[in-house]
Amino acid sequence: MNNKAVVLYSGGLDSLLAVHIAVNLGLEISALFIKTPFYKKDIKTLKQNLDKLGVELNIAEIDSEYLNIIKKPKYGYGKNLNPCLDCRILMFEKAKELMEKTGASFIITGEVLSQRPFSQRNKANILLIEKKSQLENLVLRPLSAKLLPITLPEKTGIVDRNKLYAISGRSRKPQLALAKLFNIENFETPAGGCLLTEPYFANRLKNLLKLDLLEYYKFAHIGRHFVIDDNLLVVARQKNEYDIIASYKDKFDFFETPDQPGTCAVFLKKSTKEQKKLASQIVLRYSKKAKSVLCVSEEGHQIFENLENIDEEKLNSLKVGE
Ligand code: SF4
Incomplete structure (x- = not known):
């Protein structure tokens, strides 16, 4: 295991915070944005925040694979036509591909426990996504890490668990406080971005x-x-x-x-x-x-x-x- 990681980056505040935490931990990271046909984000803006930190942005476009999961999601839909569990599994699989390609050892996400319905609702779903994408113990979620089982990078001492957080729930206050701490000024409001919702x-x-x-x-x-x-x-x-x-x-x-x-x-x-x-x-x-x-x-x-x-x-x- 080395200190290289792939950060799943959506451009929202949480994933941007995860990037900042990873940089502060001295990890060597590359960011991965997954572009689905139904996610409206401006790539230029996404890139700007990473450029400031010298973090490379990779973009994976998923189209036909994504349409297939919309047609028949194994784990069903959320409130609208959002197949969140299947979608997250696919995103994790793409992150794993980049991890293997770049010789990285683990994945980092900005997921916050109990923040969103369906995909990130509870620990069980989080762990299911991890298992199905064959990334067990290899997904570090710095914002909620202290509330989740210890991951391999923490176990091996590559990441200091004491420097991670225990955020959960829908309140944005802890994230906004962290944004202030890291001097992050430009970030997207958490108003979604996924048209399927x-x-x-x-x-x-x-x-x-x-x-x-x-x-x-x-x-x-x-x-x-x-x-x-x-x-x-x-x-x-x-x-x-x-x-x-x-x-x-x-x-x-x-x-x-x-x-x-x-x-x-x-x-x-x-x-x-x-x-x-x-x-x-x-x-x-x-x-x-x-x-x-x-x-x-x-x-x-x-x-x-x-x-x-x-x-x-x-x-x-x-x-x-x-
Ligand atoms: S809200 Fe959309 S992009 Fe996010 S996990 Fe669900 S289906 Fe995927």
């Missing part, structure tokens, strides 16, 4: 999952969503969404209003004639002055005009996530 986003993503369309998760960020049979229609709400949706013109059945450019839409699955007609009614509903809709699909170009207004009750019954 946000009900609006999770609801739209759940719907994509149900329709077997999770591979198009990027659409969960944009447009109005309408479920028509087992198909999903995405209608642009504003200019930037118009441009994104129009860029899929050649891939999906596409709808626009050529006489009065307003909104546009795509079906994420091949659509039937009836579905196309209904989609055109919806597109007209959101295009104030347009009278006709052009549909571009494998079957060629088709104009829908003289359509009846869609009934608002019907429209609302098809709408998702708003």
